Amino acid sequence: MREEHTEIARSIQSIVGPDHVTEDPPLTIGGLSPKLLARPASAEEVAACLKVCSQLDAAVIPAGRMSWLECGNPLKRADVVLSLDRMCRVIDYSPADLTATVEAGLPLNDFNEVTMKERQWLPLDPPGFKSASLGAIAACNSSGALRLGFGTPRDYVIGLKLAHIDGTESKSGGRVVKNVAGYDLNKLYVGSYGTLAVITELTFKLRPLAERSSTLMITSRYRGPLFLLARKVLASELQPASVVLTRRLSPALATEWPDDALLMRFIDSEAAVEHQLKWVRESADESYKTTHLTETEADAVWSKVADFDQHAIRVRFSVPLSAVPGEFEKAFLAHLECVACADIGAGIIRVAFDADELHVVAQIKKLRANAAAAGGTLVIEKAPAEVRLEAEVWGDVGSTAPLMRSLKEKFDPQSLLSPGKFVAGI
Ligand SMILES: Cc1cc2nc3c(=O)[nH]c(=O)nc-3n(C[C@H](O)[C@H](O)[C@H](O)COP(=O)(O)OP(=O)(O)OC[C@H]3O[C@@H](n4cnc5c(N)ncnc54)[C@H](O)[C@@H]3O)c2cc1C
Known part of the structure; x- marks a missing residue:
């Protein structure tokens, strides 16, 4: 094994430079310790590295800024x-x-x-968006609280360049907004968690920046009226x-952030x-308290909504819109100490809690x-x-599992990309 390791290291060094x-590297992913961390500088170098891994039967984990490598099911090999x-x-x-075309390692904020x-x-504004790379955001189709008004990465990727495990490269989509004929393969790669190919370049369509963004924080004595007001809006x-x-999200804010708060953001003229x-x-009648947040407060609040990571477990529900209040209450009853965010218009509830190891599964x-x-x-x-x-x-x-398996076999027959x-463990 040591010899193979040395051969991989030598071959990859000859591609990307020692x-x-x-x-x-000081890096563990779900208890596995990869033997090598390589940082290619171009799509061609990525493809050449993949070819070496394929020839030497090495499992490869594509990465951007490496902030969320613990996502998905645990890797079988790394x-x-x-x-x-x-x-x-x-x-x-x-x-x-x-439109813009960028390399996959570019952080969203820099872009x-x-x-x-x-x-x-x-x-x-997906979790971790301040440092996240665009390749990873697309690979995980990660979205946040802006999803209601603006959608997900899948709505913005119009073209991709990919490096495949056999060392070849391909393109899907293009650089103009209306270019899809036949299957839109972008939709397949976006959200495949780097298990089909490595995304090396992305072309996005962009939105004009609106004149104004304003956030209201609304509170009430009980949660029920907050859901009612949200539904009315x-x-x-x-x-x-x-x-x-x-x-129970509580960043340091000038204004008070009570246990339950309804946040509404408007981005428009x-x-x-x-x-x-x-x-x-x-x-909102007198039973509600409505606070118009300053820009700084709003930034702090939305950053916290994107990153509430202080608990050991975090799960995400996707439920019909009518089921959001009920599921929110049930999750809360099961975990009284939980921190939670319900994206009421998208039907997504994120709940974070600490649980004792014996019962968490x-x-x-x-x-x-x-x-x-x-x-x-x-x-x-998030979970161990x-x-x-x-x-x-x-x-x-x-x-859908057999279909996904057969796709994986076509794209990655040796099962080397984030196995x-x-x-379904593919
Ligand atoms: C603390 C934290 C919590 C997060 N929680 C969530 C969450 O709960 N839900 C959610 O949807 N997102 C979550 N994210 C992910 C986030 O929105 C972005 O997807 C993320 O920040 C990735 O940034 P990164 O460059 O560090 O990715 P990395 O950690 O480097 O990679 C993340 C995943 O994307 C794959 N990947 C990375 N680059 C490529 C590429 N070029 N081609 C193919 N595959 C690639 C990796 O193999 C890995 O599976 C979280 C991020 C952080 C930092």
Whole structure:
């Protein structure tokens, strides 16, 4: 094994240069210790590294900034981590077309700093978004509280460049917005957690930056009225960017952040935002307290919504909109100390809690059964590897599992790309 290890290290060093290869890096993923961390500088180098791994039967973990490598089911093997953090160029930006092509290691924040100079942006705020690479955000189709108003990465990726395990490269989609004929393979790669190919470049369509963004924090004596008000807003002609009920999130804010708070964000023209704020204020009678957050407060609040990571376990429910209040209450009753965020307009509830090791798998299975009874699903976003293995991150996906397996076999016949990570352990 040591000899093979040395051969892989030598071959990969000859591709990316010795300065960009770390042997025995201080890195464990679900208890596995990859022998090599390689940091290629181009799509061609990524493809060449993959070819070496395929020839030497080494399992490869694609990576960006390596902040969320513990996602998905525990890996079956991990020999080489291929981090694209040196690949951070904006390759092409065409403000007139609202499109841009970038290398996959570019962090979302750095990209938005460039596009905001042209008053454009990529409106995504997934967990960890301040440092996350665009390749990883697309690979995990990660979204946050902006999803209600702006959608998910799948809505913005119009083209991809990919490196495959046999060392070949391919492209899907293109650099213009209307270019899809036949199957839209972007949709397949986005959300495949790096188990089918490594994303080396992405082309995004962008949105114009709105004139104004305003956030209201609304509180009430009980949670029920908060859900009622949210439902009223969602049924109206208003177009909020986010409607989130938070439980026990508490960043340091000038304004008080009580146990339960309803956050509403409007991102639009001055006049449209003003009209919507007025509508909400007039609809919230004296039993509600409505606070218009300052820009700094709003930033702190939305950052906290994106990153509430202080607990050992975090699960994400996706349920029909009508089931959100009920499932929120059930999760809360099961874990009184939980921290939770319900994206009421998208039907997504994130719940974080600490659980004792003996019972946590049973607890997650019970929450998943509740979600299924309400017509929804539960995904484990964070948990120790043994819990993710036993409770299965995505649960039983039923009849789609054979289809997913046959796709994986076509794209990665030796099962070397993040083996075991995705749905049904593929
Ligand atoms: C603390 C924390 C918690 C998070 N929690 C969640 C969450 O609960 N739900 C959620 O959806 N997202 C979550 N994310 C993920 C986040 O939104 C982004 O997907 C993430 O920040 C990835 O950034 P990264 O560059 O560090 O990715 P990495 O940690 O490097 O990679 C994350 C995943 O993407 C794959 N990947 C990375 N780059 C590529 C590529 N170029 N091609 C193919 N595959 C690739 C990796 O194999 C890995 O599976 C979390 C991030 C952080 C930091």
